[in-house]
Amino acid sequence: MENFFYNDNFYSDLSELAQRFEDDDELKDFSDDEIFEIELSSEEPIIVLSAEWIANRVEDERLGDDGDDGDQIEKLIDVLNKHVDFEKVNSLIPKMFYTTGEIAFVTIKELRQSI
Numbered sequence: 001m002e003n004f005f006y007n008d009n010f011y012s013d014l015s016e017l018a019q020r021f022e023d024d025d026e027l028k029d030f031s032d033d034e035i036f037e038i039e040l041s042s043e044e045p046i047i048v049l050s051a052e053w054i055a056n057r058v059e060d061e062r063l064g065d066d067g068d069d070g071d072q073i074e075k076l077i078d079v080l081n082k083h084v085d086f087e088k089v090n091s092l093i094p095k096m097f098y099t100t101g102e103i104a105f106v107t108i109k110e111l112r113q114s115i
Contacts (some may be wrong), residue, residue, distance in 0.1 A: 001106060005041060014091040040103070042100050049093070051084070
């Protein structure tokens with residue numbers, strides 16, 4: 001098991017989680033069949049940029065509430081799409097691990113074996 005969250009803390013593998021329990025001397029307190037719930041994760045960019053995403057932020061932050069700025073937003077989107085290589089920019093954006101909402105189960109026996 002790699003790259004998961006347990007109690008809102010990120011672990012790159014089971015041995016790292018087992019070490020956390022060992023450091024707190026907790027593994028001895030559990031039976032082998034005790035089960036822990038972990039949250040699976042996936043590596044994703046911290047943000048995915050697009051002309052539309054940027055235009056929405058500009059519209060929210062910089063333009064008035066009168067609704068007459070749609071033409072300006074369309075021009076902004078056209079300029080960004082014409083001059084920014086979003087595929088290249090997005091490929092360079094740093095990635096981090098985020099929970100996927102999927103749950104997995106790990107036994108104490110598996111943790112002990114990973115040490």
